[in-house]
Amino acid sequence: MNVPAALRYSKTHEWARLEADGTVSVGITDHAQERLGDMVFVELPDIGRKLAAGTECAVVESVKAAADVYAPVCGEVVAANAAVRDAPQSINQDAYASWLFRLKPDDPAELGSLLDARAYAEQATSEE
Amino acid sequence: MLRQTPLTATHRRLGARMVDFGGWEMPLHYGSQIEEHHRVRNDAGVFDVSHMLALDILGPDSRAFLRYALANDVARLERPGRALYSCLLNQRGCILDDLIVYFTGEFQYRVVVNAGTAEKDLAWIRALRQRGTPDITPQCGLCMLAAQGPNARARVWDALPETRNATEPLLRFHAAQCGEFFVARTGYTGEDGFELMFPAVRADSVWNALMRAGAAPCGLGARDTLRLEAGMNLYGQDMDETVTPAESGLAWTVDLSGGREFVGRRALEHGHPLRKLVGLVLLGRGVLRAHQRVVSAHGEGLVTSGGFAPTLGRSIALARVPNAVNVGDAVHAQVRERLLEARVVKPPFVRNGRSLIGPIGEPE
Numbered sequence: 001m002n003v004p005a006a007l008r009y010s011k012t013h014e015w016a017r018l019e020a021d022g023t024v025s026v027g028i029t030d031h032a033q034e035r036l037g038d039m040v041f042v043e044l045p046d047i048g049r050k051l052a053a054g055t056e057c058a059v060v061e062s063v064k065a066a067a068d069v070y071a072p073v074c075g076e077v078v079a080a081n082a083a084v085r086d087a088p089q090s091i092n093q094d095a096y097a098s099w100l101f102r103l104k105p106d107d108p109a110e111l112g113s114l115l116d117a118r119a120y121a122e123q124a125t126s127e128e
Numbered sequence: 129m130l131r132q133t134p135l136t137a138t139h140r141r142l143g144a145r146m147v148d149f150g151g152w153e154m155p156l157h158y159g160s161q162i163e164e165h166h167r168v169r170n171d172a173g174v175f176d177v178s179h180m181l182a183l184d185i186l187g188p189d190s191r192a193f194l195r196y197a198l199a200n201d202v203a204r205l206e207r208p209g210r211a212l213y214s215c216l217l218n219q220r221g222c223i224l225d226d227l228i229v230y231f232t233g234e235f236q237y238r239v240v241v242n243a244g245t246a247e248k249d250l251a252w253i254r255a256l257r258q259r260g261t262p263d264i265t266p267q268c269g270l271c272m273l274a275a276q277g278p279n280a281r282a283r284v285w286d287a288l289p290e291t292r293n294a295t296e297p298l299l300r301f302h303a304a305q306c307g308e309f310f311v312a313r314t315g316y317t318g319e320d321g322f323e324l325m326f327p328a329v330r331a332d333s334v335w336n337a338l339m340r341a342g343a344a345p346c347g348l349g350a351r352d353t354l355r356l357e358a359g360m361n362l363y364g365q366d367m368d369e370t371v372t373p374a375e376s377g378l379a380w381t382v383d384l385s386g387g388r389e390f391v392g393r394r395a396l397e398h399g400h401p402l403r404k405l406v407g408l409v410l411l412g413r414g415v416l417r418a419h420q421r422v423v424s425a426h427g428e429g430l431v432t433s434g435g436f437a438p439t440l441g442r443s444i445a446l447a448r449v450p451n452a453v454n455v456g457d458a459v460h461a462q463v464r465e466r467l468l469e470a471r472v473v474k475p476p477f478v479r480n481g482r483s484l485i486g487p488i489g490e491p492e
């Protein structure tokens with residue numbers, strides 16, 4: 001299972017990465033894309049939208065199902081990845097390069113409350 | 129405990145994602161469902177369909193019996209070797225199952241029914257036997273494979289050269305028995321190809337020969353997008369015991385000519401269907417899915433099957449809508465909180481690798 005140690009994870013299968021500019025990139029995990037299958041559609045949040053942690057804010061749809069994507073931490077949407085919207089299958093190719101949106105976090109320390117790689121891998125394995 | 133086909137272990141070895149399909153452990157895909165879809169449209173793919181049930185119906189009464197049991201008329205099968213698609217109806221004219229019946233020889237037919245309905249069908253058909261007493265024998269020891277795609281027949285001949293002479297002359301919807309192989313030029317993808325039935329002990333050797341010949345393993349996921357593009361109904365989703373053939377786009381499969389008495393006829397003749405099944409093409413981005421609400425100028429309907437159509441690069445659906453809705457109409461489907469515009473079309477959407485829906489424009 002591909003779970004990079006440098007990222008943080010939510011129980012709902014998002015990954016989060018603190019970027020050098022202080023924003024947080026958010027995507028879905030490799031485990032999630034593998035379970036969903038070939039991606040065919042992505043709906044992204046509007047820039048400027050303020051999100052509480054746990055808010056539904058994006059949708060990824062595969063050949064099999066639609067899945068909600070939740071904000072892993074509180075913050076404001078500052079970017080949405082048009083390249084992934086135009087080519088949803090890039091999530092299947094590299095889930096960790098295919099960020100969906102970026103948040104300016106209200107409190108960067110909130111990332112610390114997310115799962116680390118080991119905890120997420122344990123959760124994902126138990127769901128298999 | 130899920131039921132397994134003769135090839136379950138082989139699918140697992142190939143890395144398939146296995147799912148529960150009507151109580152059977154079946155491959156959903158072997159990596160990419162969309163790639164498998166394209167392989168069938170452009171070349172050749174093989175599906176394990178051994179979960180379906182073949183029933184052999186034998187005896188001097190078999191023809192009269194099937195003429196009574198089925199909504200389509202097996203009398204249309206003038207010579208052994210021909211096949212016919214039909215609904216199995218109940219007395220209310222509603223659909224118990226859809227099936228293919230092959231005329232296999234004098235006083236012999238083979239009926240292939242869906243996996244999820246097999247036990248119900250068998251009990252139903254046996255209960256109709258007061259109308260004649262043919263032998264009805266489920267063929268449980270068979271492996272069934274569907275080789276589909278423009279190159280599928282050639283791949284089968286490479287893999288099983290002994291079947292070539294008997295199967296090369298087969299027209300569409302015809303079948304032949306060659307040795308232990310029953311080979312039918314039928315399928316569920318909108319492409320050319322063969323469906324093969326043979327003793328389960330040969331399952332691995334035949335599967336491997338088809339792989340060596342260049343056919344790609346394909347799972348139920350691709351089977352579903354291929355049949356949806358081909359405008360073919362899925363039992364349990366686009367039709368069930370609450371709807372009639374006319375409400376399911378299948379009026380053409382009910383033979384009301386002549387005075388033939390068959391199960392469901394009286395109900396169909398007195399019924400006035402208010403709904404029909406149409407195709408939808410989503411104009412913009414998004415994905416139509418089963419159970420979404422459809423809003424039209426003539427009232428509401430429901431998507432029965434929907435998804436992303438890999439050949440078309442956009443979403444399509446089958447939907448049950450009020451009768452007054454017509455091809456070319458604009459309707460809306462409710463996708464989460466939004467109403468998305470769709471065009472009503474006549475299925476199929478794709479046949480023999482080509483789009484039949486005409487120009488619609490890029491989705492945004």
